[in-house]
Amino acid sequence: MRLRESAVQLKENVVIALDVIRNHKMRSFLTLLGVIIGVMSIIGVQSLIEGFQKSIHDQIEQLGANVFQVQKYPVNVGHHDRDKYRNRKDITWEHARAIEKYCPAVERVAPEAWHFEIVIKYRDRKTSPANVLAGGTPDFFANNSYYIDEGRAFSEVDVQQKRDVAVIGKDIVDALFPFEDPIGKSIIVDGRRYEVIGTIEELGRRFGGSEDNKVAIPLSTFLKYYGTNRSLNITVQAASVDMMETAQEQVIGVLRAIRKVPPGEPNDFEIWTSDTLISAFNDMTRVVRIGAIVIVSFALLVAGIGIMNIMLVSIRERTREIGIRMAIGARRADIRLQFLIEAIFLSVMGGLFGILIGVGLSQLIALATPVPAAIPYFTIFLGFIVCAAVGIIFGVYPAAKASKMDPITALRYE
Amino acid sequence: MMIELKDIKKDYHLGLETVHALRSINLNIDENEYVAIMGPSGSGKSTLMNLLGCLDTATEGTYCLNGSDVSDMNDDNLAEIRNREIGFVFQNFNLLPRASALHNVELPLIYNGTPSSQRHGLAAEALTKVGLGDRMQHRPNELSGGQRQRVAVARALVNNPSIILADEPTGNLDTRTGDEIMDLFETLHDGGNTIILVTHEEYIAEHSDRIIRLRDGHIERDEAR
Numbered sequence: 001m002r003l004r005e006s007a008v009q010l011k012e013n014v015v016i017a018l019d020v021i022r023n024h025k026m027r028s029f030l031t032l033l034g035v036i037i038g039v040m041s042i043i044g045v046q047s048l049i050e051g052f053q054k055s056i057h058d059q060i061e062q063l064g065a066n067v068f069q070v071q072k073y074p075v076n077v078g079h080h081d082r083d084k085y086r087n088r089k090d091i092t093w094e095h096a097r098a099i100e101k102y103c104p105a106v107e108r109v110a111p112e113a114w115h116f117e118i119v120i121k122y123r124d125r126k127t128s129p130a131n132v133l134a135g136g137t138p139d140f141f142a143n144n145s146y147y148i149d150e151g152r153a154f155s156e157v158d159v160q161q162k163r164d165v166a167v168i169g170k171d172i173v174d175a176l177f178p179f180e181d182p183i184g185k186s187i188i189v190d191g192r193r194y195e196v197i198g199t200i201e202e203l204g205r206r207f208g209g210s211e212d213n214k215v216a217i218p219l220s221t222f223l224k225y226y227g228t229n230r231s232l233n234i235t236v237q238a239a240s241v242d243m244m245e246t247a248q249e250q251v252i253g254v255l256r257a258i259r260k261v262p263p264g265e266p267n268d269f270e271i272w273t274s275d276t277l278i279s280a281f282n283d284m285t286r287v288v289r290i291g292a293i294v295i296v297s298f299a300l301l302v303a304g305i306g307i308m309n310i311m312l313v314s315i316r317e318r319t320r321e322i323g324i325r326m327a328i329g330a331r332r333a334d335i336r337l338q339f340l341i342e343a344i345f346l347s348v349m350g351g352l353f354g355i356l357i358g359v360g361l362s363q364l365i366a367l368a369t370p371v372p373a374a375i376p377y378f379t380i381f382l383g384f385i386v387c388a389a390v391g392i393i394f395g396v397y398p399a400a401k402a403s404k405m406d407p408i409t410a411l412r413y414e
Numbered sequence: 415m416m417i418e419l420k421d422i423k424k425d426y427h428l429g430l431e432t433v434h435a436l437r438s439i440n441l442n443i444d445e446n447e448y449v450a451i452m453g454p455s456g457s458g459k460s461t462l463m464n465l466l467g468c469l470d471t472a473t474e475g476t477y478c479l480n481g482s483d484v485s486d487m488n489d490d491n492l493a494e495i496r497n498r499e500i501g502f503v504f505q506n507f508n509l510l511p512r513a514s515a516l517h518n519v520e521l522p523l524i525y526n527g528t529p530s531s532q533r534h535g536l537a538a539e540a541l542t543k544v545g546l547g548d549r550m551q552h553r554p555n556e557l558s559g560g561q562r563q564r565v566a567v568a569r570a571l572v573n574n575p576s577i578i579l580a581d582e583p584t585g586n587l588d589t590r591t592g593d594e595i596m597d598l599f600e601t602l603h604d605g606g607n608t609i610i611l612v613t614h615e616e617y618i619a620e621h622s623d624r625i626i627r628l629r630d631g632h633i634e635r636d637e638a639r
């Protein structure tokens with residue numbers, strides 16, 4: 001019996017709530033602005049982060065499940081933290097050779113070095129500085145999943161003789177050789193002349209930016225021009241996915257021996273796997289997420305106070321209505337429910353608009369810029385729950401106030 | 415006996431001052447009676463109506479409605495009694511301005527959980543009974559004063575209450591429409607309803623079978639006509 005009454009009333013209350021909102025469009029909209037902005041920003045931020053995250057995960061996965069790197073610095077060290085690791089010995093070509101020699105679980109080893117913000121020129125054409133220069137050995141390509149499109153990769157001989165040869169990515173081909181075959185042409189990379197011997201197959205976008213902006217030259221040539229006083233990265237491919245751990249153990253053992261790390265001391269170098277990269281990325285985005293959540297909490301707090309205020313105004317205006325309802329048999333709980341539902345409706349409706357605008361905006365951003373976006377289903381679900389909670393929390397007091405009115409006084413209210 | 419009031423007192427406290435709005439009222443009203451309550455302004459007519467309608471409780475005394483003691487009931491039980499046993503008609507109509515006539519009449523049914531399928535039928539029936547079968551979708555501001563009061567009467571009727579309580583139901587109407595409403599009450603009375611109305615117009619009171627005159631919170635005279 002009580003259940004059926006509740007069902008009948010619930011429907012009535014929803015109708016009233018919608019009616020009130022419809023009759024006060026502007027007021028409702030202004031009240032909802034806080035909820036809309038709050039929900040919109042969290043959904044927007046979350047869409048972009050999730051889109052970014054998905055693309056990063058895809059990319060990291062592309063690195064290969066059986067590839068890892070040895071580096072001097074941990075993933076994601078800030079500038080001040082960097083000093084802590086600066087005194088570590090550099091990672092050298094010797095280390096790579098030792099790994100190759102003493103680690104049977106390892107298939108391929110490729111030491112590499114990087115230089116960023118490189119301009120490349122060909123005749124009167126010139127690229128933007130958005131390109132990167134890599135020094136590598138022949139296995140550089142396999143270990144990084146770069147495939148040769150035209151021409152060839154550099155060989156052991158190129159490396160031994162420190163030849164000025166380069167393999168270039170698709171962006172550079174497009175920028176410098178729109179109508180020509182690049183193979184055999186002479187280009188200027190960072191002020192030095194190289195012969196193009198090959199091109200890398202298009203990779204597409206990774207990490208939110210182009211991956212086709214690479215110029216690869218022999219590591220020996222790189223060190224000749226940019227100096228040997230640097231730490232290299234070593235990419236290591238295990239013989240198989242199953243051998244990943246064994247390969248890592250062997251590499252760690254060999255490096256500790258060469259670098260004379262005493263037993264019991266921690267490693268003075270880092271192993272980067274796709275897992276460590278993913279978790280490092282997640283750590284990074286966590287800061288952004290927490291920031292967004294803090295901002296949104298404030299927005300929702302303000303929005304909640306707005307809802308409470310408008311509900312109090314609404315209840316004052318509708319004092320007579322409350323009296324009428326009580327006179328014809330509404331219990332105090334019925335009145336309380338009515339205004340609570342109205343508050344929840346207001347808030348959830350704001351949430352709905354916020355979700356729509358947030359998703360729409362992030363999709364627009366994804367269309368217009370290289371930033372990817374995903375639809376954050378869980379956050380959308382959470383957004384609804386949070387909005388309902390805001391409605392409840394800030395609707396309780398006005399609803400209780402309405403339900404405590406004296407029917408006779410309420411009926412007389414002008 | 416439908417209504418039995420024993421030694422009912424009602425005090426209002428205004429700061430340090432106490433207003434004795436009702437002082438020891440003893441009153442019995444039977445089923446299908448048609449009672450008019452009269453008296454000068456401030457004599458306690460509205461206070462008595464509010465008590466009879468369970469909108470308020472007495473300071474002292476007992477009130478039995480259909481054999482059950484209402485004096486000590488809690489808010490929820492009183493709300494249920496108002497819903498099932500009482501139909502109010504107010505001087506200023508007290509309709510929900512945004513709701514259609516039909517919806518206004520449906521309201522009491524909503525609070526006792528009547529499913530919407532039955533609700534529409536019952537409300538339409540009540541509206542037809544008061545002669546507004548063709549105005550069901552109109553909002554109060556699209557109706558004349560007399561029509562609004564008819565909607566209020568239909569709302570009072572729809573739950574088949576024991577008593578219809580009308581506090582100066584013609585006070586905001588011109589004489590002619592007032593008479594129409596009084597004719598309506600007469601019809602309802604003939605159909606078996608119990609009606610109690612407050613008025614200060616002798617010619618309105620003449621429609622009733624019994625006139626109770628209040629003065630300073632006392633029953634001054636109680637006479638059948």
Ligand SMILES: Nc1ncnc2c1ncn2[C@@H]1O[C@H](COP(=O)(O)OP(=O)(O)O)[C@@H](O)[C@H]1O
Nearest residue numbers: 426428433435454455456457458459460461462
């Ligand atoms: N809520 C109230 N608070 C204080 N005094 C009240 C209240 N309601 C009525 N009274 C007083 O009680 C007396 C009876 O009022 P009422 O029943 O409204 O009279 P009537 O309806 O006959 O004009 C009056 O003196 C009035 O001022």
Ligand SMILES: [Mg+2]
Nearest residue numbers: 456459460461
């Ligand atoms: Mg009065």
